[in-house]
Amino acid sequence: MLRTLARRAAEPGRPAFDINSNPFKAKRLWPPDFSKLPPKHQFRLERKFRRRSQLKWARPRWNKFVKLSQWATITFVTVYGVLFMDWSDEIKAKGRSQEDNPQPFQGVIAPHDFQSDMFIDFVKIRNWYRRTMDSIWSKPQTEQPQSPSSAAS
Structure with a gap:
């Protein structure tokens, strides 16, 4: 490997490109004069x-x-x-009331003028998703039986 490097270092460098000595002549002048x-x-x-x-x-x-x-x-x-962000917590964290800063989906969740099937479906889907996520990530609340000592007092 060292001999190859030494041999390459001893070789003369290639001559610089010269357009006049180019063996591949162009057929036309480029770029053309428009x-x-x-x-x-x-x-x-x-x-x-x-x-x-x-x-x-x-x-x-x-x-x-x-x-x-x-x-x-x-x-x-x-x-x-739509599904994850709890807009009411955002508003409470900033210290504002619901009236001053209503939720972005307030019109969809509780429309004032009419209730179409699409809006009701949206509310059902959101509520179903919230209940499902709450039941997956937390234990269901069960009532614990009272002990006899706490019932007597």
Whole structure:
């Protein structure tokens, strides 16, 4: 390995690139002078290279990742806001009353003008979810029998 490195170090460097000594000559002058081209040919070149540049700079994986992450964020925020976040605790923590700062879903939970099936379903789903989560993460409250000593006093 050291001999290879020494041999490479002893070799003369490549000459710098020279356009005049290039064995691969260009067929046409590039970029063309657009003022001398007819409009039809100008348009053809513009269309061709616009398409090629779009293909070169297209990033389908990145675009797909960005779209998926945006939709995931939107879905997460919506689900969290509807099912998990307790808006009344937020208001109490800030020291405000319900009248000064009503809940964001107050109109959906208790609409004043009408009660449609969609609003009632929303309330049922939210209440069902809350009961389910409370029963999963906590023990159900059971009444404990009173001891005879506490009943006598």
